[in-house]
Amino acid sequence: MKIKLFTLLLIILSIYLHPINAQNSDIENKVNELLSKMTLDEKIGQMNQYNGFWEVTGPEPVGGNAKMKYEHLKSGRVGSMFNITGVENVRKIQKIAVENSRLGIPLIFGYDVIHGYKTISPIPLAEAASWDLKAIELSSRIAAIEASAVGLNWSFGPMVDISRDPRWGRVMEGAGEDPYLGSKIGAARVKGFQGNDLAASNTVAACAKHFAAYGFSEAGRDYNIVDIGTSTLYNVALPPFKAAVDAGVRTLMNSFNLLNGIPATGSSFLQRDILKDGWAFDGFVVSDWASGREMIAHGYASDLKQVAEFSLTAGSDMDMESYAYISHLKELVEAGTVPISIVDDAVKRILRVKFELGLFDDPYKYCNAEREKTLLNHPDHHKAALDMAKKSIVLLKNKGNLLPLKKEKQKIAVIGALANDKNSPIGSWRAMGEDNSAVSVLEGLSAYPENTIKYAKGADLTQGRTSVLFELKINETDKSGFAEAIELAKKSDLVIMVLGEHGFQTGEGRSRANLDLPGVQQELLEAVYQANKNIVLVLMNGRPLILNWAEEHVPAILETWHLGSQSGNAIAQVLYGDYNPSGKLPMSFPRSVGQIPIYYNHYSTGRPNPSNLVYWSHYNDESNEPLYPFGFGLSYTNFKYSDLKIDGSDQKNIKVQVNIKNTGTVKGEEVVQLYIHDKFASVTRPVKELKGFEKIELMPGETKNIKFLLTDKELGFYNNKGEYLVEPGEFEIMVGTNSKDVIRAAFELQ
Numbered sequence: 160m161k162i163k164l165f166t167l168l169l170i171i172l173s174i175y176l177h178p179i180n181a182q183n184s185d186i187e188n189k190v191n192e193l194l195s196k197m198t199l200d201e202k203i204g205q206m207n208q209y210n211g212f213w214e215v216t217g218p219e220p221v222g223g224n225a226k227m228k229y230e231h232l233k234s235g236r237v238g239s240m241f242n243i244t245g246v247e248n249v250r251k252i253q254k255i256a257v258e259n260s261r262l263g264i265p266l267i268f269g270y271d272v273i274h275g276y277k278t279i280s281p282i283p284l285a286e287a288a289s290w291d292l293k294a295i296e297l298s299s300r301i302a303a304i305e306a307s308a309v310g311l312n313w314s315f316g317p318m319v320d321i322s323r324d325p326r327w328g329r330v331m332e333g334a335g336e337d338p339y340l341g342s343k344i345g346a347a348r349v350k351g352f353q354g355n356d357l358a359a360s361n362t363v364a365a366c367a368k369h370f371a372a373y374g375f376s377e378a379g380r381d382y383n384i385v386d387i388g389t390s391t392l393y394n395v396a397l398p399p400f401k402a403a404v405d406a407g408v409r410t411l412m413n414s415f416n417l418l419n420g421i422p423a424t425g426s427s428f429l430q431r432d433i434l435k436d437g438w439a440f441d442g443f444v445v446s447d448w449a450s451g452r453e454m455i456a457h458g459y460a461s462d463l464k465q466v467a468e469f470s471l472t473a474g475s476d477m478d479m480e481s482y483a484y485i486s487h488l489k490e491l492v493e494a495g496t497v498p499i500s501i502v503d504d505a506v507k508r509i510l511r512v513k514f515e516l517g518l519f520d521d522p523y524k525y526c527n528a529e530r531e532k533t534l535l536n537h538p539d540h541h542k543a544a545l546d547m548a549k550k551s552i553v554l555l556k557n558k559g560n561l562l563p564l565k566k567e568k569q570k571i572a573v574i575g576a577l578a579n580d581k582n583s584p585i586g587s588w589r590a591m592g593e594d595n596s597a598v599s600v601l602e603g604l605s606a607y608p609e610n611t612i613k614y615a616k617g618a619d620l621t622q623g624r625t626s627v628l629f630e631l632k633i634n635e636t637d638k639s640g641f642a643e644a645i646e647l648a649k650k651s652d653l654v655i656m657v658l659g660e661h662g663f664q665t666g667e668g669r670s671r672a673n674l675d676l677p678g679v680q681q682e683l684l685e686a687v688y689q690a691n692k693n694i695v696l697v698l699m700n701g702r703p704l705i706l707n708w709a710e711e712h713v714p715a716i717l718e719t720w721h722l723g724s725q726s727g728n729a730i731a732q733v734l735y736g737d738y739n740p741s742g743k744l745p746m747s748f749p750r751s752v753g754q755i756p757i758y759y760n761h762y763s764t765g766r767p768n769p770s771n772l773v774y775w776s777h778y779n780d781e782s783n784e785p786l787y788p789f790g791f792g793l794s795y796t797n798f799k800y801s802d803l804k805i806d807g808s809d810q811k812n813i814k815v816q817v818n819i820k821n822t823g824t825v826k827g828e829e830v831v832q833l834y835i836h837d838k839f840a841s842v843t844r845p846v847k848e849l850k851g852f853e854k855i856e857l858m859p860g861e862t863k864n865i866k867f868l869l870t871d872k873e874l875g876f877y878n879n880k881g882e883y884l885v886e887p888g889e890f891e892i893m894v895g896t897n898s899k900d901v902i903r904a905a906f907e908l909q
């Protein structure tokens with residue numbers, strides 16, 4: 160009887176799963192059939208990706224080395240183009256490939272759609288501060304809708320690099336220092352970009368990058384080496400990539416850095432052992448921009464031929480702008496140095512994603528001029544960008560409840576170049592977000608006419624042209640605007656100072672060794688403070704900054720990052736309390752650069768406890784603690800945590816519950832955070848690790864009981880062989896409003 164039941168179950172399951180299996184096997188058949196027809200040149204062509212920084216003005220593109228690329232497009236020796244946007248351009252390039260090459264294999268078009276395409280959402284680090292996974296998914300969904308409306312079908316995002324080093328300019332592009340939050344956010348972004356149907360014309364293939372551990376670049380410098388321990392690799396750097404793969408991401412991008420002395424692009428440990436074998440990833444890996452060729456500078460490959468051999472052997476399927484595969488792979492295969500089987504594997508992976516995108520059904524399906532005309536900058540997209548921006552703002556200080564601002568004919572001085580800057584809020588990695596298209600702080604404040612607003616720049620932040628490509632000239636000397644600002648402050652009831660970083664002071668190639676307010680801004684802040692101490696500091700920046708003086712002197716501090724198109728409206732609505740700030744820091748803010756790397760989920764060390772002697776782990780001239788810890792963020796109301804209870808009766812489902820009460824007078828949202836500490840383990844565990852969070856809304860006086868479930872998934876860790884272990888022993892549970900202010904309980908895992 161049992162066998163019959165089991166057979167019946169199998170039949171039902173196969174029917175239920177049939178559509179997915181059928182679709183997959185249908186695609187597999189098509190991939191294999193197409194592969195069997197391809198010449199070696201055509202196979203290598205699929206593995207070749209070109210940048211297209213040129214216009215397509217007629218039948219062929221002009222500028223750059225377009226002539227060569229045009230010939231290769233016509234002869235089926237290009238598999239993908241990137242940095243080509245616009246339905247007309249994409250259609251022209253696709254036409255060259257599809258209508259001239261022998262097999263007419265369509266191109267896949269990629270682009271860095273990181274936080275929006277035309278409607279620009281807050282930078283990813285800001286979105287991470289919202290801890291709102293639904294809003295983050297929607298942000299990526301909208302980015303995909305706009306990107307696919309201009310012919311693109313592949314986003315080079317999400318960037319899921321964990322980083323503990325705010326000197327690194329690319330922290331703006333990720334989700335901060337924590338692997339649990341970074342994993343949840345990475346998965347949400349993959350779902351947003353790819354939707355439920357990759358063949359739909361408003362979804363794009365996503366690309367988890369940079370595989371792997373690029374966020375640990377030594378000294379916070381781009382393109383530098385990474386030298387981290389195995390435990391940090393397995394337990395911190397890799398989990399967000401695994402989460403992206405589990406969420407169905409169809410591509411990964413490898414990284415510029417070395418890992419254990421091997422360039423990631425040439426690392427079979429990463430790309431084959433971990434990703435393709437260990438995680439059974441069946442999409443494809445693209446290199447980063449010429450990261451293959453850079454293996455020569457790293458001292459790993461002696462020439463471009465070795466670059467081709469080492470990259471492909473290690474599992475880098477598509478060559479972005481190294482020209483290695485197109486130049487040398489044929490001779491390597493014909494000489495028997497590289498087996499055709501690994502070429503075929505790479506090509507099948509690429510063709511598989513192209514079939515999944517529906518490109519073979521209609522190579523021009525993403526080229527719809529009507530969608531391009533109606534969807535970019537759609538009002539609904541800006542509405543979502545505003546919502547995301549408000550949720551991304553973090554209230555760092557509010558002494559004496561200076562905020563929210565009162566609407567009662569106050570004379571308010573607004574000071575700082577960034578208050579009138581419509582460009583910086585768009586941030587770095589702005590895709591086709593137009594320069595000077597953001598709502599400025601001044602414009603946002605103009606929606607509240609009850610107070611009298613007067614503006615004084617105080618000082619320029621930059622001098623000369625600003626470009627994402629070239630070094631910015633920061634104003635270090637010109638204080639000619641100080642007097643006017645000080646005069647205005649003297650005559651005002653309150654001062655809003657908008658200070659921070661230019662949008663192009665963060666992002667790729669934008670590492671900083673000094674994290675103070677750039678230029679003369681700190682001097683301006685202190686000078687204005689002498690004239691009027693009633694200051695609200697609005698920070699506009701792409702990374703944690705050193706804010707010790709402000710924390711000590713300024714009554715109210717708002718972290719507003721680079722909030723995208725709707726920046727000024729979001730900031731004004733939070734300043735006036737129309738939205739109660741709910742953000743929580745996704746990265747620790749150091750007291751000094753000397754503390755870096757500084758992060759909450761650190762190990763204990765052998766001498767964690769202060770002593771009257773100097774022989775314990777500390778600095779003689781600085782605290783060990785950050786200025787603001789991971790998970791920190793205030794509200795215009797207050798929350799009280801109580802009644803933390805653990806039920807360990809079911810050892811596979813440890814139940815945790817806690818009460819949170821809104822003890823203030825206004826409605827507010829709170830991110831309830833749960834941390835664990837596995838006290839003793841075969842590989843030491845951090846003093847605390849985020850393993851759960853829930854963002855809740857509470858009316859004044861309202862109490863909610865929040866429940867968490869801890870399973871093997873939350874309680875385990877990877878040992879140095881990459882094996883996932885859950886070990887018995889004492890666990891401490893901490894729940895609270897940030898990683899420092901917590902209430903504690905413990906349980907014994909049998």
Ligand code: GLC
Nearest residue numbers: 241271315368412447448667
């Ligand atoms: C850049 C970046 C990468 C980006 C690629 C294509 O160098 O490292 O994140 O996707 O090149 O623009």
